[in-house]
Amino acid sequence: MSVRERNIGSNGDDGVSIASSNSKVGLKKRVGLVAGISLIVGTMIGSGIFISPKGVTRGSGSVGLSLISWSICGIISMFGALSLAELGTMIPKSGCEYAYLLECYGGKEKYRSIGRIPAFLFNWVSMLLIKPSSIAIISLTCAEYVMVPFFDDGCGEPPTPNKKIMAALVIILLTAVNCFSVKLAARIQVVFTVAKLIAIAVIIIGGIVRLGQGQTAILATGFTGTNKQVGKIAIGIYNGMWAYDGWNNLNYVTEEIINPNVNLPRSILIGIPLVTVCYLLVNISYFTVMTPAQLLDSTAVAIDFLKTFEGEIRYKMVLISLLIAASAFGSINGSMFAAGRLFYVAGREGHMVEVMGMVHVKRNTPIPSLVFVSFIALLMIIPADIESLIDFFNFSAWIFYGLTMSALIVMRFTRKNEPRPYKVPIIIPIIVLIASCYLVVAPIIDDPRMEFLYASIFIVGGLFFYFPLVYFHKIPPFMATVTAYLQLFFEIISPEAEAND
Incomplete structure (x- = not known):
């Protein structure tokens, strides 16, 4: 008996019925307002605020411009998230940018095959670069802060192999959690959001x-040493936007949000301003005791900041290190939760192998998508080059963020009468579109690097897979057998299949 034909039990994960007569297996609405805010805050506040201050300061050159850059990043994130809130309430599908690009450019039957290319390329880049690199970066940071107390005070930095092993264990653990239960993953997100807010509060x-x-001398230097090169400033904002990454994560799980027309924009309006205020206050705290030069020389900014206080150094290091590691842990959980939904939707739409669009018959979790993104993230841990991964991530991501803003603008004209439960002023997506163009073009002009060329080639390379596999539907014959075996192994089923008694 195949997985598609088997009888599914009457109760799913956490006692939620998923298999009554004529019911469909799929993602269930289990994300409320608190969980939505936690997903935004918990994903955004991860490792970025403990890594990115160096990058932002390097790009700005001064205390004043650094704080302004952090504010600009917060405004861009807020505008981008509000624009996605309109798209999310108008197109209530999980998958975020992928779903909106697909609906905007691939919706008309006449141009369907060609118009679906932007959505496919976004999924291609997200699948093999954006999402796994984000998880890999944060996992390495989590591992480093877990191990810092054991290798400080003359013992040097944590050995790289040890960090890689620890990071791999974190990824494997959270993959298991997300495969096991949606509610458990959401509860972990809430708990670790509290932990990271404690770290920020400290x-x-x-x-x-x-x-x-009275330690205001460093803050009083203001704009002394400000960088005049727009490309360098853009790289600084790049790093700041990495710390804010996650502002779009709630839109990846739109189909699982309870009352999305209300809770989606409300979560954004509460979550992102909270993160922005926290980031500004944290950076002001850093600059009370550390000059820009000292901050750039620091390998663990938060720990070096706490070392300036009197008291037991070891105790403070262990406390803040574990809190920062918990912050990163929660951010990985949120990123993995969102990534699994993106690839699930792409598989459901035929832009990935069929098995990616399937969920567990009882737990309603997209197990194949979660396992796949985790596997790629584990491979990315091997080089352990965080700065290069961040450059790859930002350049690729902002190309598609800009395309998504263009989709919103286009649909204002092509779908004038479409119901929009939430609507933003048109100037907001235009500002984000301009910002995305700046963040993509300025670094290339000012400081062309091989990372940007590699990322561009990688994006275009997706076309070599799109045309044979999607456009011409040339699927290898052995894939049907592979899919059947994976269905049996993971106990998964297509969401379109109906559960039979």
Whole structure:
């Protein structure tokens, strides 16, 4: 008996019925307002705020421009998320940019095959570059902060092989959690969001203490040393936007949000301003005791900041290291949760192998998609070059963020009468589109690097797979057998299949 024909039990994960007569297996609405805010905040506040201050400071050159850059990143993220809120309530499908590009450019039957190319290329790049690299970067940071207390005070930095092993274990653990239960993954997100807010609060309170002690000399330097090169400033904003990455993650799970017309924009309006305020206060705290040059020399900014306080160094290092590791852990969970839904939707639409568009018959989790993205992330851990991974990530991601903003603008004219439960002023997506063009073009003009060329070649390379596999439907004959075996192994089924008693 095939997986498609088997009788599914009456109760799914957490006692939710998924297999009554004529019901369909698929993603269930289990993400409320609190979980939505936690997914945004928990994914955005990860390793970025503990890595990116160096990159932003290097690009800006001064304290003043650095803080302005962090504010600009917050505004761009807010505008981008509000634009996606309109798209998410108008097109209530999971998959975020992929779903919106597919609907905008691939919706008309006449141009369907060619118009679906932007969506396919986004999925191609996300599948093999954007999502796995994000998970790999944060996992390496999580591993480093877990191990810092054991290798500091003269013992040097944590050995790279040890960091890779720890990062791999984190990825494997969270893959298992996300495959096992949607509710468990959501609960972990809430718990670790609280942990990361505690870590942020520790640093902010420390900064307030220093300001109360009158340590304002570094902040008073203002714009001294400001970088005048627009390309360098763009690279700094690149790094800042990496810290803000996750502003779009809630749109990847639109189909699982309870009352998305209300909870999607509300989660954004609460979550992103909260993150922006936290980031500004954290950076102000750093600059109460560290000059831009000292910050650039630091390998663990938050720990070096806490070392300036009197008291037991080892205790403080262990505390903040574990809190930062917990912050990164929650961010990996959120990224993995969203990535699994993206590839699931792409598989459902025929832009990936069929098995990617299937879910577990009882748990309603997209197991094949989660396993695949985790496998690629594990491969990306091997080189362990965080800065190169960030450059790859940002350049590729902002090309498609810009395309998504263009999709919103286009549909304002092509679908004027489409119901829009939430609508943003048209100037907002236009600003994000301009910002995305700047973030893609300025670094190439100012400092052309091989990473940008490799990323461009990789994006275009997706066409060599699109035309034979999607456009001409030339699927290798052995894939049917492989799909059947994977269905049996993972106990998965297509969401379109109906559960029979």
